[in-house]
Amino acid sequence: MFSVSSAGGKQPRRMRRxxxxxxxxxxxxxxxxxxxxxxxxGTWLINQERTAEVQPEFKNAGMFDNLGGGSVSVSVMGVxxxxxxxxxxxxxxxxxxxxxxxxxxxxxxxxxxxxxxxYQNVGEEMFIRGNFxxxxxxxxxxxxxxxxxTTERKVTKTYQIQADGSLLVTVKIKPQKDKKxxxxxxxxxxxxxxxxxxxxxxxxxxxxx
Numbered sequence: 001m002f003s004v005s006s007a008g009g010k011q012p013r014r015m016r017r018x019x020x021x022x023x024x025x026x027x028x029x030x031x032x033x034x035x036x037x038x039x040x041x042g043t044w045l046i047n048q049e050r051t052a053e054v055q056p057e058f059k060n061a062g063m064f065d066n067l068g069g070g071s072v073s074v075s076v077m078g079v080x081x082x083x084x085x086x087x088x089x090x091x092x093x094x095x096x097x098x099x100x101x102x103x104x105x106x107x108x109x110x111x112x113x114x115x116x117x118x119y120q121n122v123g124e125e126m127f128i129r130g131n132f133x134x135x136x137x138x139x140x141x142x143x144x145x146x147x148x149x150t151t152e153r154k155v156t157k158t159y160q161i162q163a164d165g166s167l168l169v170t171v172k173i174k175p176q177k178d179k180k181x182x183x184x185x186x187x188x189x190x191x192x193x194x195x196x197x198x199x200x201x202x203x204x205x206x207x208x209x
Contacts, residue, residue: 037110039142040159044106044167044187054168054184095152098171099123101183105190108159115139152176165189 100106103119110116115127127137127146135148142161147154156172167187174180 038108038115038139038144039161040108040115040139040144040167041110042108043190044108045190046104046106047166047186047188050166050186051184054186056182056184095150097173097183098155098157099125100157100169100185101171106187115144 099119099122100117103122105120107118107120108115109118113129115129117125117127119125127139127144128135129137129139131137135146137144137146139145139159144159145157147156149155153173153175155174158168158170160168160170162168165188167189169185169187171183171185172180173183
């Protein structure tokens with residue numbers, strides 16, 4: 001009687017162990033993926049020359065007027081690029097273009113299913129993974145995409161790290177009764193300032209004298 005009962009009790013335990021191992025095997029890759037920080041995270045500075053090179057050609061004059069809801073300046077090859085000062089608001093009722101088009105410096109920070117974008121001297125934006133308040137957002141590996149549609153237009157934004165390490169931002173805007181517009185910005189990752197080498201005793205002695 002005892003041997004039968006003992007064998008019957010061991011079998012459920014083994015099954016529970018096997019199930020637990022299977023759960024861990026399936027969950028571990030997902031947990032590891034979440035622990036890895038997105039390569040998009042960091043501080044990015046606009047490269048105006050490269051931005052001018054990748055800019056699509058517009059047939060209509062004045063297409064860059066009030067780009068990003070603020071002032072622009074013609075600085076490279078006749079292509080208007082954003083100034084450093086805070087942009088002015090669009091006219092009441094006019095849709096505001098994404099802030100990324102008007103910034104010179106951008107900081108991306110990841111927190112779980114949220115990606116905080118700070119556009120220096122322009123504004124901030126919170127990307128929330130999935131479908132949230134009419135915006136479909138996702139990022140994986142070296143790419144982030146977001147799309148949304150209003151009664152006036154459809155907007156698609158893509159942040160893609162290129163093979164050379166630069167960040168290409170592409171914004172597509174399709175007004176309801178107008179042609180689609182495509183804007184591109186190229187950002188380079190900001191490098192940390194060099195740490196000065198500690199002074200040697202001989203150098204400190206000369207400096208003191």
